[in-house]
Amino acid sequence: MSGNKSELPQTMAAVLLTGHGGFDQLSYRTDVPVPTPAAGEVLIRVGASAINNTDINTRIGWYSKAVSGDTNAGGSEGFDDINDDDASWSGIPLQLPRIQGCDVCGEIVAVGDGVSAERVGERVLVRNLQQPPGSDNPFECFTYGSECDGGYAEYTLSQSREAFAVNSQMTDAELASFPCAYSTAENMLDRMNLSNGERVLVTGASGGVGSAAVQLAKRRGAEIIAVCSPSKADELRAIGADQVINRGDNLLKMLGKDSLDAVVDLVAGDQWPELLDILRPGGRYAVAGAIAGPLVELDVRSLYLKDLTFFGCTYQPRHVFENLVSYIEKGELKPLVAKRYPLESIVEAQQAFLDKGFTGKLVLLPQRDS
CATH class of the missing domain: 3.90.180.10 (Medium-chain alcohol dehydrogenases, catalytic domain)
Incomplete structure (x- = not known):
């Protein structure tokens, strides 16, 4: 030694x-x-x-x-x-x-x-x-x-x-x-290849991974809809959320059918079926958590008739962490x-x-x- x-x-x-x-x-x-x-x-x-x-x-x-x-x-x-x-x-x-x-x-x-x-x-x-x-x-x-x-x-x-x-x-x-929360969030965005100008919904947006996803999606030039409790809405807007929806509100009513390119989900739970309704045909869904409950109801017709792509995100390629360190060193993250x-x-x-x-x-x- x-x-x-x-x-x-x-x-x-x-x-x-x-x-x-x-x-x-x-x-x-x-x-x-x-x-x-x-x-x-x-x-x-x-x-x-x-x-x-x-x-x-x-x-x-x-x-x-x-x-x-x-x-x-x-x-x-x-x-x-x-x-x-x-x-x-x-x-x-x-x-x-x-x-x-x-x-x-x-x-x-x-x-x-x-x-x-x-x-x-x-x-x-x-x-x-x-x-x-x-x-x-x-x-x-x-x-x-x-x-x-x-x-x-x-x-x-x-x-x-x-x-x-x-x-x-x-x-x-x-x-x-940074390490766990931000690499988890960056990995989700990397997997779905979130791009400039796309609309993305982030569930559990006030948590460690959720708030990281908001910042990292904003870095990519996305339009971000964040789901959180009302008391945290201003904090989410301050770090890049373009719109904030109260946790538990009807997402289909608030956003409209087929209105989003991507969903970053950390919550799952009873409201999960709404996430597929608001994704456009060809939309992408990435998940790395299920804090509201791991068992959800999936209508498989929504998956195949809308040509959706699902990403289960645990494994992280080495470049995800390398990129994260570079973002930190360049002062791009708060x-x-x-x-x-x-x-x-x-x-x-x-x-x-x-x-x-x-x-x-x-x-x-x-x-x-x-």
Whole structure:
């Protein structure tokens, strides 16, 4: 291992996920061993991480096929009937305990064999959706903080190739608001090839991915209709929404049949059939979340008679994250950090996340005062 090893502590603060369930499955500890980078890895001092839906979903086992309700239904206490064998997003049993946190901004403080020592001191963002080393399967991927330990700690490991140097005047907290939410949103827009002048609807637009999609779609020159609660409408307009529709309003009545080129959906739920009604023939639908419930009613005739294209969006090509870093460095994106929390307040932060009384991201600051 290269780096000033003598200055690194032996133990660190971290939050361990000990099982699927409620907040009681999160254990804040200060005696967790600081990991040592293996060949091809870097050790990062975490400056900031952030809360994401995937953290909640994994903790409560929402990905299990035994669950049919929305995320909030089990957000605090978990679900009574889940199958641990399919309760992770990948369908593979989670290795516990696990340090979650797929958003990481920090500084490389040590490197493993085969990694240039010149990387020590670099400020980096970690790619949240990663491909296993040596894999040539484009859809074989894993989530940082799920299939490996992540950023809910003072120190974390990453493959060197997945730690991207970033040159920005933003704070660690601001930069940590980008990786998961913005790469998810950019991937959806990239898949559907959203173009200048097209009309796109974004559901769940005040959340992390939704607000990211608004900014990124505006960057592409699209006309954006955002769906959110009335209290957040002005914030969505400020970041690029051309029209805001109240959550729960009848979309067909508000927008008209066949009126949109594309839909970016993060909600699903009971209102889902309306999304197909408002798409024009040849329209595109991209989905990367189902916070209002994963089971929807699909009239297959709408799909084939209107020549619609559906994109299920999890895997992200490497260029998506590379592009995101370039947008950040060029100052084309505005960070939306609603509130910062110390790592030990993770339960408070996740409860605030579930309450949805904010726009953008909630950020965790792992480093303790010395």
